[in-house]
Amino acid sequence: MRRRSLLLLGAGATGALVVGWGLMPPRSRLGSAQRPPAADGPVMLNGWLKIAPDGHVLLAMNRSEMGQGVHTALAMLVAEELDLSLGKVELVEAGPSKIYGNVAMFVGSLPLHPKDSEPGRETGGVKAGRWIVSKVARELGISVTGGSSSVADAWDVLRMAAATARAQLLGAASLQWKLPREELQIVDGVISHAGAKQSAHFGVLAKEAAATPVSTVQPKDSKAWRLVGTRAPRTDLADKVNGRARFGIDVRQPGQLFASVRHSPVLGGSPGRIDVEAAMKLPGVERVVRLNPLGGSTAAVAVVGRSTWHAKQGAQALDIEWRAPPAGTVDTTRIAASLEAAAREAATQQGGFAFHKQGDVQAASAAASRRIEAVYHAPYLAHAAMEPMNCTAQVKDGRVEVWAPTQVPDMARAMAARVAGVDVRSVVLHVTYLGGGFGRRLEVDVVGQAVRIAMETNGRPVQLTWTREEDTTHDFYRPAGAAVMQASLDDKGAVSSLAITSAGDLITPRWIERGLPALAGPVDAPDKTASEGLFDLPYAIANQRIAHVATKSGVPIGFWRSVGHSHNAFFSECFIDELAHELKQDPVAFRLSMLRDMPRHAAVLKLAADKAGWGKPLAAGRARGVALHESFGSIVAEVAEVSLVDGKPRVHRVVCAADIGTVVNPGIVAQQMEGAVIFGLTAALHGRIDIEGGAVKQTNFPNLPLLKMADAPPVIETHLVQSANPPGGVGEPGTPPIAPAVANALFVLTGKRARSLPLVA
Known part of the structure; x- marks a missing residue:
């Protein structure tokens, strides 16, 4: 703080401007009316x-x-x-x-603990942090x-x-x-x-x-x-x-061409010599375009044709000599081992960045009657959106027009402008419906590629569509992670300390480098997404240290639905179940005993347990598992009813209870919870990306399976807690609890604790 004060005091006019800006009220977001109004229009x-x-x-x-x-x-x-x-x-x-x-998304990036940030109980520091970030976000x-x-x-x-x-x-x-x-x-x-x-x-x-x-x-x-x-x-x-909805791949413009792309089969590789003769002889093939790395993509080769089919056939016919990546190849087996080693070393030495500390973990551990330790793992995951990655672009007369299913229109415009070498005001962007986003369309690599290809088509629009194989093998994956979970129990049978040390790559700095290079910094700041769902647990445990070790594994990573919560909830809620079992306590009762000061969380958990019939008899061969998790301003508890069929999990019923604040449309909330459960179950039971020799082994849905209709839970219920608080998130909070809920049910069935995802080998 002293350094900041000296900086402002010594900055002269610049410091005065900074202080003056800080004292000004936040920028209004209402905008202004046009003057004068249109003569006969809106x-x-x-x-x-x-x-x-x-x-x-x-x-x-x-x-x-x-x-x-x-x-x-x-x-x-x-x-x-x-x-x-x-x-x-x-x-x-x-x-x-x-x-x-x-503004809300940037405010949500603050690493706040629920005990300090619950509505009506916010500390002064929380209020100040939110105000400052809100003000900066309005300016950006x-x-x-x-x-x-x-x-x-x-x-x-x-x-x-x-x-x-x-x-x-x-x-x-x-x-x-x-x-x-x-x-x-x-x-x-x-x-x-x-x-x-x-x-x-x-x-x-x-x-x-x-x-x-x-x-x-x-x-x-x-x-x-x-x-x-x-x-x-x-x-x-x-x-x-009725088919009137227009997604990105539905765009059709006069004179439109089509393109398909090929990247190196090895992550980080690039094309060297290219023999185009066979491709150019094929009917419907127009040209071949080399692509430099754009928006985080690696160098690639695109083929332009009169249809997507012609372009795809041409791309497959190219004879390309691929160059190895300068940094060498990556392997997920080695990465998993290195993540665990990094987490173990940091746990031993009290290393990593501590997102949350309270009490004295070491003293509590030394005085403990029992100590429990477990190591959890999560794999890389692909987004696998139903609509393939695509973008349509036209570059003509110094202007760029783009049609894109994107989550980041400003970044898409900026990328198009950079690639075409024009002012961003010369870019017109049309945002279409998205056939699934899940974070993949927070990236603008495909926009940059489409614009670069369009620069070679003499003013004609061109639609670039990736094949499913290119999408699966050149994604920005959900990071792999490992976590060392440690707890101590005192002689009264209570949890006296909790230490969690996780390891994994940081998403936010990499995303900023790709899409917002003007904001990128030379040093990676602590990234909340790496530890969310671990450092912000609601449970009353007196002594805690929750830390993360930042790694750089060489695999392209990005935001994935529910981000760090997606796997950290599996780590934390399964370990909480381990503690309940060790203390011979009911999992719901054990959690409630540590939620006495968190009434919203307790109410959600009680609602889910009540609606699921927790404690009541089940059919033979079935068991229930529970998980409670807060993410994106909403609290969700899920109870999964599970059996084993031919040795594999079968989920029969999922009961969701949620406090999402004020509910705008309960029907849409229920749809989102159902979709989040299905999405999360796909990842929990099947999701993984394996890399050997730098090449991604999974290529398409036959070896990257989605949950089939026949395997989906016949019943998914959603029950909402009435609340007068402002709305929280809905699209993602239903995903994190499902994996631990199923895993906890499987432990009841088998007596074996699953500590790695996916749950089906």
């Missing part, structure tokens, strides 16, 4: 909302729809505040503006769909934008009709006064509303909600059923 009331001549409301949509229902949820917030039917809210693509940046204004943050980020700003628009429209009607504003009412977008028999829809009043100032505005009280909290039907459902 009228902009603020940066988020326009009113169409027919009275419909146009919402600037700044988040990508990848099945999570965000387009419906955000439209519901606007419709609620404007007393409008959901069908009268139309979505238009948000352009590049800082008001559309994701980076638009991202990720971190289960879309509704949380929009909760205040969209409701305020719509409430302000409502006040403007009512004010305009009051002025125009010379009637008291408090006597006016809105019903489905029509403002009226019963006594004076005056009425007009929003479109009639929009221009005057744009010029009507408003004073203090507050969103509706929850008691007045009529839409929020209901199971409103998804707005994207009809188009996805």
Whole structure:
């Protein structure tokens, strides 16, 4: 702190600017209305909302729809505040503006412990940290769909934008009709006064509303909600059923060409000599393009053709001499051993970066009557989104137009501009529906490749589509991890200390290097995602040290659905079960005994146990397992009912209980929990990426299996805790608890503790 003070005091005018910026209120995210309004088109009331001549409301949509229902949820917030039917809210693509940046996701990156950050119990330090990060995030204004943050980020700003628009429209009607504003009412977008028999829809009043100032505005009280909290039907459902929905691979433009790409079969390798003769002789093949490393991808070769099939055939016909990676090849067996060794060494020497410390672990361990230690492992995982990686680009007359299923529109624009050598203002981006994201589409490698190929097609648009094999073998994988779990038990039968030392690569620095190079630093800062789900456990254990050892294994890594929680929940919740077994206590009762100061967590766990019939008899050959985990601002408990069929796990029923704060659409929440369970079960039972000699062994779904319909749980229930807190995340929090819940059930069935994923060899 002293160094910072000296820096500011000695900075002269620059220091004054920094202090002045720090004292200023955060940047407004409402934006401003256009001046003057369009003559006969939509009228902009603020940066988020326009009113169409027919009275419909146009919402600037700044988040990508990848099945999570965000387009419906955000439209519901606007419709609620404007007393409008959901069908009268139309979505238009948000352009590049800082008001559309994701503030909540960056605030969520703070490594906060739940005992200090529970709603209503936040410490001063937590409040200050959130305020500072929120302010910085508003200045950066980076638009991202990720971190289960879309509704949380929009909760205040969209409701305020719509409430302000409502006040403007009512004010305009009051002025125009010379009637008291408090006597006016809105019903489905029509403002009226019963006594004076005056009425007009929003479109009639929009221009005057744009010029009507408003004073203090507050969103509706929850008691007045009529839409929020209901199971409103998804707005994207009809188009996805009848085929009108446009995903990235559906883009078709006049004169469009198609491209396919080949990377080295060895990670980090590059193409040397290329014989194109056989490929160029094939019908429909247009040209061959060399690709330098772009956005984290390795150097590659692309073939352009008149269809994706022609391009793919041409790419397969290329005779390429591949160069070995300069850093040598990687091997997952060696990596797993090195991760465990690094974690063990750090655990012995109290090394690694300690994300959470309290009490004296060493003293408690020395005084313990018993000590327990276990080592857990998790493999690399691919994203395996159903829609292959793709992007369509056109470079013509100094401008770039891109059609992409992306989670990061700002980064996609910046990548396109860098590759084409133009100003980012010369890039037009169209964000399509995403056929699955899961973090893979937080990357912009495919955007850079598509733009580079388009620079060679004489102004014609080109659509690059990766094959499933390229996608599987050149992903940015969920990092592999290892964790040494240590606990001590005192002579009263209580857990007196908990020490967790994990090891694995850091995602965030690598992602910043690839997509936000201007923000990249020369030194890797501690990355919360590496230890989340370990350092932030809610259990009351007096002495704790939770640390992580940062490694660089040479495998490309990226964000994967629920990120560090995805495997750290397996480590922590299975070990908690081990402790319960060691103490001969019921797993639910044991957890509850350590949640006396965490009532929200306890309520979720009790709800899940009650709805699952915990403690009641089951059919012969079946067992229940439980797991409780908080991630992305939401608390989820899951109870899995499991049997063994031919020696392999069969999950019959999963009961989910969750506290996600205020629920916007319980139907979508249930869908997301169901999808998260299926996604998590696929990883828990089958997911792994093996690398030998630098080559990824898994290539397509035959050797990278997904959970089949016949193997999915016939019953997945979702039960929600009523809450007045702001919304938490939904898309990811259902994934972390399922692997430990199943593993804990398997222990009951077999008496053997599974400490490595996947659970099926």
